[in-house]
Amino acid sequence: xxxxxxxxxxxxxxxxxxxxxxxxxxxxxxxxxxxxxxxxxxxxxxxxxxxxxxxxxxxxxxxxxxxxxxxxxxxxxxxxxxxxxxxxxxxxxxxxxxxxxxxxxxxxxxxxxxxxxxxxxxxxxxxxxxxxxxxxxxxxxxxxxxxxxxxxxxxxxxxxxxxxxxxxxxxxxxxxxxxxxxxxxxxxxxxxxxxxxxxxxxxxxxxxxxxxxxxxxxxxxxxxxxxxxxxxxxxxxxxxxxxxxxxxxxxxxxxxxxxxxxxxxxxxxxxxxxxxxxxxxxxxxxxxxxxxxxxxxxxxxxxxxxxxxxxxxxxxxxxxxxxxxxxxxxxxxxxxxxxxxxxxxxxxxxxxxxxxxxxxxxxxxxxxxxxxxxxxxxxxxxxxxxxxxxxxxxxxxxxxxxxxxxxxxxxxxxxxxxxxxxxxxxxxxxxxxxxxxxxxxxxxxxxxxxxxxxxxxxxxxxxxxxxxxxxxxxxxxxxxxxxxxxxxxxxxxxxxxxxxxxxxxxxxxxxxxxxxxxxxxxxxxxxxxxxxxxxxxxxxxxxxxxxxxxxxxxxxxxxxxxxxxxxxxxxxxxxxxxxxxxxxxxxxxxxxxxxxxxxxxxxxxxxxxxxxxxxxxxxxxxxxxxxxxxxxxxxxxxxxxxxxxxxxxxxxxxxxxxxxxxxxxxxxxxxxxxxxxxxxxxxxxxxxxxxxxxxxxxxxxxxxxxxxxxxxxxxxxxxxxxxxxxxxxxxxxxxxxxxxxxxxxxxxxxxxxxxxxx
Amino acid sequence: xxxxxxxxxxxxxxxxxxxxxxxxxxxxxxxxxxxxxxxxxxxxxxxxxxxxxxxxxxxxxxxxxxxxxxxxxxxxxxxxx
Numbered sequence: 001x002x003x004x005x006x007x008x009x010x011x012x013x014x015x016x017x018x019x020x021x022x023x024x025x026x027x028x029x030x031x032x033x034x035x036x037x038x039x040x041x042x043x044x045x046x047x048x049x050x051x052x053x054x055x056x057x058x059x060x061x062x063x064x065x066x067x068x069x070x071x072x073x074x075x076x077x078x079x080x081x082x083x084x085x086x087x088x089x090x091x092x093x094x095x096x097x098x099x100x101x102x103x104x105x106x107x108x109x110x111x112x113x114x115x116x117x118x119x120x121x122x123x124x125x126x127x128x129x130x131x132x133x134x135x136x137x138x139x140x141x142x143x144x145x146x147x148x149x150x151x152x153x154x155x156x157x158x159x160x161x162x163x164x165x166x167x168x169x170x171x172x173x174x175x176x177x178x179x180x181x182x183x184x185x186x187x188x189x190x191x192x193x194x195x196x197x198x199x200x201x202x203x204x205x206x207x208x209x210x211x212x213x214x215x216x217x218x219x220x221x222x223x224x225x226x227x228x229x230x231x232x233x234x235x236x237x238x239x240x241x242x243x244x245x246x247x248x249x250x251x252x253x254x255x256x257x258x259x260x261x262x263x264x265x266x267x268x269x270x271x272x273x274x275x276x277x278x279x280x281x282x283x284x285x286x287x288x289x290x291x292x293x294x295x296x297x298x299x300x301x302x303x304x305x306x307x308x309x310x311x312x313x314x315x316x317x318x319x320x321x322x323x324x325x326x327x328x329x330x331x332x333x334x335x336x337x338x339x340x341x342x343x344x345x346x347x348x349x350x351x352x353x354x355x356x357x358x359x360x361x362x363x364x365x366x367x368x369x370x371x372x373x374x375x376x377x378x379x380x381x382x383x384x385x386x387x388x389x390x391x392x393x394x395x396x397x398x399x400x401x402x403x404x405x406x407x408x409x410x411x412x413x414x415x416x417x418x419x420x421x422x423x424x425x426x427x428x429x430x431x432x433x434x435x436x437x438x439x440x441x442x443x444x445x446x447x448x449x450x451x452x453x454x455x456x457x458x459x460x461x462x463x464x465x466x467x468x469x470x471x472x473x474x475x476x477x478x479x480x481x482x483x484x485x486x487x488x489x490x491x492x493x494x495x496x497x498x499x500x501x502x503x504x505x506x507x508x509x510x511x512x513x514x515x516x517x518x519x520x521x522x523x524x525x526x527x528x529x530x531x532x533x534x535x536x537x538x539x540x541x542x543x544x545x546x547x548x549x550x551x552x553x554x555x556x557x558x559x560x561x562x563x564x565x566x567x568x569x570x571x572x573x574x575x576x577x578x579x580x581x582x583x584x585x586x587x588x589x590x591x592x593x594x595x596x597x598x599x600x601x602x603x604x605x606x607x608x609x610x611x612x613x614x615x616x617x618x619x620x621x622x623x624x625x626x627x628x629x630x631x632x633x634x635x636x637x638x639x640x641x642x643x644x645x646x647x648x649x650x651x652x653x654x655x656x657x658x659x660x661x662x663x664x665x666x667x668x669x670x671x672x673x674x675x676x677x678x679x680x681x682x683x684x685x686x687x688x689x690x691x692x693x694x695x696x697x698x699x700x701x702x703x704x705x706x707x708x709x710x711x712x713x714x715x716x717x718x719x720x721x722x723x724x725x726x727x728x729x730x731x732x733x734x735x736x737x738x739x740x741x742x743x744x745x746x747x748x749x750x751x752x753x754x755x756x757x758x
Numbered sequence: 759x760x761x762x763x764x765x766x767x768x769x770x771x772x773x774x775x776x777x778x779x780x781x782x783x784x785x786x787x788x789x790x791x792x793x794x795x796x797x798x799x800x801x802x803x804x805x806x807x808x809x810x811x812x813x814x815x816x817x818x819x820x821x822x823x824x825x826x827x828x829x830x831x832x833x834x835x836x837x838x839x
Binding site: 094167169181182184185186267268269344347358360362375376377378418419421422424459460461462464523525527528609610708717718 | 765766808815822831835837
């Protein structure tokens with residue numbers, strides 16, 4: 001559906017900073033998260049997980065567990081329908097359902113340490129835990145591989161014995177751990193490097209990072225005897241949860257109603273299912289509601305972190321700083337199943353730059369680790385780490401200011417993107433200029449201190465969205481959304497509805513409705529909600545206005561074309577329309593029961609026109625040469641938001657992405673032992689930054705309107721995590737005069753770089 | 759006539775050819791006629807694509823009009839975190 005609009009530039013309410021509507025419940029502890037829900041007769045569900053990184057499951061004997069008093073159900077692979085790789089998919093499922101199903105419960109093999117192999121539902125946590133100990137699994141332990149480069153070598157242990165690399169011509173005859181190969185190519189790469197005056201090349205590695213959401217996965221499932229089920233869970237997309245669970249369990253979509261709870265962080269990690277199908281199955285088998293919650297240990301071992309990567313990149317440039325060529329090999333592991341975000345990550349790395357000659361070879365690799373999930377701008381931060389680091393090297397070799405180097409190569413409206421299409425209105429140059437001109441860049445960093453600059457890109461998207469705007473008889477308005485609010489979207493939707501309806505923000509409330517109340521909504525992710533749900537909210541509000549104009553015209557017995565909507569009132573359009581007192585929004589709402597019934601507006605759309613997003617980050621830091629400790633002194637995040645609906649939330653997205661990116665750059669990593677077992681599955685040993693680790697993160701909101709949205713909105717949630725790895729690395733590298741090529745840049749790695757040791 | 763081009767990440771799946779002309783008025787017609795005329799695109803089309811028209815990306819819009827002479831690219835479907 002193509003909505004007709006022109007992009008507005010002046011606003012009454014949009015762009016203000018009212019208090020968040022969900023704030024009081026959250027700070028008083030009243031808000032209900034996934035684990036806060038309870039039902040009468042509810043059981044506790046627990047999962048038995050593989051202690052081995054790779055093992056064939058020869059047998060599972062649950063008889064002793066089932067006989068334990070208090071155990072009401074036990075499920076294993078035998079309880080799941082055999083949908084198979086070619087199973088018919090119902091609903092709007094983006095992921096490979098067969099892979100998701102095998103990730104939820106292991107079938108012939110456990111593919112990583114922590115892979116679910118059985119689950120129980122019991123009357124208490126203690127009984128459930130005891131029951132897990134009584135499940136006897138006969139294992140055949142197999143060789144394993146957790147490193148992406150090791151997994152690609154001939155002779156590496158095969159995660160899937162039948163996996164033939166897709167995308168190679170001719171297709172390989174032998175299986176390997178390379179799930180897919182993609183080449184991205186444009187121009188003449190040899191000519192490009194021949195035209196270069198300076199060429200830099202380096203290999204980079206990034207370790208897997210977890211999204212670090214504070215709330216663990218949790219759900220409550222209740223299945224009735226007739227097969228109809230309800231599910232409450234913390235998720236970024238309850239419609240997708242419904243569709244995936246229904247596919248995995250062979251249910252009709254109409255037989256499963258999913259309600260999303262408040263969410264304590266997701267960042268992409270809650271866009272798939274882990275516990276939910278298991279809880280539904282346990283409930284179906286026991287006939288009782290079942291609650292399941294992951295421990296923090298389980299979150300690390302068995303949910304979806306990002307890929308670890310290995311990247312070799314080469315960039316050439318002329319002596320005046322024009323990039324002439326880039327070739328690179330991107331190797332991303334996606335855990336035990338295909339689907340790492342390697343190819344999109346690769347194009348995001350080069351997307352900010354107008355480079356005519358590019359070859360990017362992308363390898364999607366499987367290893368014995370948990371299946372990778374999305375994490376803000378999936379795949380892009382790692383690619384940008386490599387590309388932006390090499391650009392910093394070029395800037396140093398050519399003695400060109402790093403911002404100026406990027407300005408000389410920046411894409412702008414009319415530039416061809418590295419992924420194909422021509423860019424429309426974008427704000428990368430404006431972001432670079434805002435960073436260059438920011439007062440914080442005037443001060444020189446000082447001894448052992450340095451400044452790092454990096455840019456980032458994410459394309460954004462829209463997607464399917466359904467919104468209802470209900471007008472109450474007292475003139476208040478309720479907006480029903482189907483996109484879980486993970487970043488302040490309820491407040492933003494209220495602002496946009498209030499702007500359209502020309503009523504006070506305080507008169508509009510928003511809720512997240514369940515899957516039975518609205519048409520399909522794609523998952524909250526990919527920075528799509530403020531754009532797409534905003535578009536739908538605006539459209540639904542305009543339908544409310546249309547109805548109000550019709551009611552007023554009917555009351556005045558004049559044509560609807562003879563009335564106008566102005567300042568929250570219906571008025572006659574002119575003297576010829578008659579002498580009628582304006583009818584306010586509240587007055588028409590109050591008359592609704594006697595003038596035709598309730599007034600509501602709906603919009604069910606496939607939102608298109610998402611605008612691409614660019615960011616520029618500047619990091620000042622100090623390295624202690626004795627300990628290798630890094631202290632981030634100042635950080636500036638500049639990004640194009642198109643139009644900031646609620647600037648507090650936009651700044652919060654910028655700051656949150658930076659905080660997570662700094663953690664990824666300096667401290668966070670999945671550490672595996674030689675046995676393939678995760679060594680640090682807890683926040684004590686997997687250290688995310690806390691407030692005292694970070695400076696106040698300064699922000700600049702650039703606003704180059706997106707012509708694909710009536711208010712000019714661009715998604716802002718993904719892009720802020722793209723530049724920090726490189727911005728920090730460029731600053732550390734300048735501070736110690738050594739190029740840092742691996743994350744995390746922990747004190748031992750920095751000391752090793754200073755000492756010149758490998 | 760619409761000159762459909764493959765986005766960079768899809769080109770290696772179609773034998774390296776980049777341009778696929780079709781007569782079509784909507785995104786749905788573009789995809790249907792590509793499927794019929796170019797067997798080498800079946801791997802690309804079967805995995806699901808988005809369509810960029812003059813720089814604006816359409817993810818699921820079979821009814822979207824495609825102006826004659828528009829810049830049209832097939833793209834992988836973007837998601838995100």
